Amino acid sequence: MVTPSFSSGLWGWSVAALLLCTSALAAPRVGTHDGYTRLVFPLPSTTTQRSVLRGQTLTVTLGRAVPSEQGNPDAPGVTRYAVAGRVLTVQLAPGCTRATSRMLEASGGQPRRLVVDVPIPCARTPASVPAATVRPASTTSGTAPRPRVVLDPGHGGNDPGMASPWVREADVNLAVALLVREELVRNGVDVVMTRTTDRHLDPNKRTDLDKRARLASSGTVSAFVSIHTNAAGSSAQGIEAFYFGAPLEGQGRSTAVFENGGGAAGEALTRALSTGAQSMLGDLLAQAKRSFSRQLAQAVHASLVRATGAQSRGVKTDAFYVIRNPTTPAILVELGFGSHPVEGPKLAQASYQRTLAHALAQAVLGFLHRRP
Template structure:
């Protein structure tokens, strides 16, 4: 049954892709649900609320699409020509925003649906946002969780040049400083050579659950890869069924290695299979994939490293978050080329800047 669900999910997404329009991405936030539709170009948009129906008039026609939305405040969407219709189950008037393209990211129509009533306001035409991406106004700063992989009694990868726990902490602290300079609130899973728990399964679980307070915008776990002397490159993961068999070895390693790592990976794999039929969960994973893509592109551009791509796999540390969560392998510490580079503060700073810029752009923080 799980395989059948997966087949039809892939078929559905492939059909939408062939029409040039992806299903809307769904984000769950404190007080509102966010829908994001990719657009072929920047266009005008105006909305009108009538009962539980919110109609958006677009500046140009889009391919027809429709589907159920199992998310708070929403039950269905439909696109027909220049009209987008949302069936609401919450209260209050949604907020519209059109964001321009940014690098490889297409223009987007963003619809924030409040989960409680707000004072009625007249429908007004939305003007496309200026080139600088603008985040929806909020009284609280965006919060990001940064997880420096391993630490304390868990050294991670060890080579002639570097030890993983030292590199990940140094890079993570640099990311923290750069994000804080932009007004982002940062929660660190560790700020020194420590671990949350000496029980590895509990340690990984606790790190992951730090992102589950409902107010976190992103969870970033930073790691260093290992392999043969010739292995090199950067790769970034989001949670899900593995795309290829060779990544399973990495998942087992990052999940603790040995019999424990294998057991945790098996459990996570069961979770990944169960998520295939959950549309809300799939929407969250889509957000994670988008974040992973931004981070991967920035890292490769900043370092010139081999692009090993964006992939999904069953890493326990990104299993639980209800927010976009990724794990990035910033290079091979065992590589004759990348090992020495990862030992250099200047190279680590380039990596940190690339991650911070990608996260800030993703969250619409200047």
């Protein structure tokens, strides 16, 4: 049932890409759209730009110097970008000979930005990259540290979560999380588990959730994924993913109430978190985290639905205590309904758990630019 840099260096640069900086240029946001690739660089609040395209190199001269930065975006049409002093260069992929740049003034809480668009009839967009996805570029500034992911198998110990004639939630969550860990570690990702056995972190539910959530900000964490199994009436089925925010309008009773402890205590905690979710919209750091959390949730949800053929219940926001951390991309995923007469027995099968784990791990690796 419901219960929530990239080494943090890369995450830190990604956050900076959404902040109103006065002196630093960070790694760009990179988006693959229908017919073009877009790079968006945050700029100092006051600067100008002049660009020249020669062959496959776009050179942009800025009105003021910014710190050095370079990287290799995982996107069609572009192979590299580099910044040194006042000069920014974007290297186009073989066959690409067109690119444009323009300045966007600071607005809507975002800094002044340099937007570079590269038409891509010269390179086919990979099928694995959905249209309009946006993510931080990988970096080659020195030796990139290994990304670290926190996996949180929800419930455990004195809180088994949902239980049906077919499955017990705490068991399914842990089995899938352990399989995800294996695949991530095999592909160069450090993994921290909130639990590796059937145990709770604290007998008090709120304290238990708090200890899990704190692991998202302990050291350098690239992503936090809380894994759950849902329950409802016997007709409910499907996969859904959440990132932190107020419950969507028309969503009915907040799913997070159950995961935040249930009963009056869960109601009170969820109401308080929902209020906090509204206030975070005015915080730039929280906006950055929310943006990347949404991207991670979308990637994980799409991968799970594609791999299993399960019903899509969408990507939503809700006030989950365990994914409230304001600085780390954090999501909560519901693998399916253990209470459903078809989905419940499937969730108990080791082969289906492996399918879920592989799909989840692949989505996380893609988010981290570690796809094998």
